[in-house]
Amino acid sequence: MDVNERIKAVLAEHPMVLFMKGTPQFPMCGFSSRAAQALEQAGATFHAVNVLADPEVRAALPHFANWPTFPQLFIQGELIGGCDIVEDLKSSGELARMALDVSGAVRA
Numbered sequence: 448m449d450v451n452e453r454i455k456a457v458l459a460e461h462p463m464v465l466f467m468k469g470t471p472q473f474p475m476c477g478f479s480s481r482a483a484q485a486l487e488q489a490g491a492t493f494h495a496v497n498v499l500a501d502p503e504v505r506a507a508l509p510h511f512a513n514w515p516t517f518p519q520l521f522i523q524g525e526l527i528g529g530c531d532i533v534e535d536l537k538s539s540g541e542l543a544r545m546a547l548d549v550s551g552a553v554r555a
């Protein structure tokens with residue numbers, strides 16, 4: 448499976464995916480740490496992919512998503528954005544609503 452197929456497979460398997468540097472428990476970059484924290488504070492259940500552990504995904508995702516930096520949050524296969532956008536969505540309450548919608552979609 449090539450790297451784009453692997454990215455698509457992760458996005459198909461998990462409704463919320465955060466591509467980040469490090470893990471939510473051990474983030475390796477402040478931006479990734481803040482995005483993961485915002486998701487946790489919003490009550491989101493998300494799948495995290497450590498791009499530092501997968502150089503192929505790290506190199507391919509900016510082209511795949513047309514977004515140059517990490518972290519990158521995807522919801523139901525669509526790019527939502529990076530740390531700034533995730534924090535804005537959390538502050539407005541929208542991230543919690545999106546997380547609820549996703550969990551409802553999983554239950555349905």
Ligand SMILES: N[C@@H](CCC(=O)N[C@@H](CS)C(=O)NCC(=O)O)C(=O)O
Pocket residue numbers: 468476478515516517518528529530531532
């Ligand atoms: N303002 C950005 C900040 C993210 C950012 O600048 N990330 C850098 C440092 S972690 C990055 O991914 N650089 C490219 C790379 O390391 O591949 C956001 O909202 O996510």
